[in-house]
Amino acid sequence: MTAYLETERLRxxxxxxADVELLVELDADPEVMRFLTGAPTPRDxxxxxxxxxxxxxxAAHPQLxxxxxxxxxxxxxxFGMQPTADPATVGVGYRLLRTAWGKGYATEGTKALIAHAFTHLGMTRVEADTMAVxxxxxxVMRRSGLRFEKIFHVHFDDPLPGTEFGEVLYSVDRATWEAGQHG
Known part of the structure; x- marks a missing residue:
């Protein structure tokens, strides 16, 4: 199958x-899901x-x-590059097997997505969010060139530990990213 994007170490x-088993394996690890749902995702x-x-x-967004x-x-x-309410902005994220943690893959892949968003997709802004804790x-967001923007709070019916500290939004606009590429 054709690669969407390649980095030095990632494809x-x-x-x-046919990839259902890969996703089942990934989402089965409670540590991988700790800041997402707090529990493994059921196979069904x-x-x-x-x-x-x-x-x-x-189907709806062929490049994302x-x-x-x-x-x-x-x-x-x-790694994901998702549409947002603003067609010139994408949200980036990742989920890695625990065996891949600590190898720099998260930063490598996120940097590649940010560069792709600005250089190939014509985006003007890239953002990412996670739990403040x-x-x-x-x-990873900081090392990838994203900058802290704000803390915000979302109501969850079944909040995870740490939810009370809020969510954080990081972002970078094209001009800031371009300046960093040449500085």
Whole structure:
């Protein structure tokens, strides 16, 4: 299958219906899901909700979506570049197997998505958010060139521990990103 994007160590491609086992494996680890849902995603939800939603985004936004990521040894997780309410802004994110943590993949993949958004897709802004207490992801955002913008609060019926500290939004606009590429 054709690569969506390649970095020095990662290859990103679209998911297919045959990739359900990869997503089940990824979402089965409670530590991977700690700041997302707090629990593994049931297989039937991956098959009937998660994967169909991923495929639906490709149809509606051909250059955007959630992309399977692999290194030389195989599947490591996914990186996403999602549409937002503003057509000139995308949201970036990632989810990696625990075995891929600490290798710099999150920063490498996120930087590549940001560059792709500005250089190939004509976006004017890239943003990302996470729980305020998710310090590892916040560090990835900073290392990727995103800058802290604000803390905001979202109501959840079944909040995760740490929700009371809010969510954080990081972003970068094209002019700031371009200045950083030459500075």
């Amino acid at each position: 990103l491609r679209r998911f297919t219906p 939800e991956v098959e009937n909700v998660v994967l169909p939603e991923i495929l639906k985004v490709y 979506g959630t992309f399977e990521a692999e290194d030389a040894d195989g599947f490591v997780g996914w 998710n310090h590892r992801s916040r560090n």
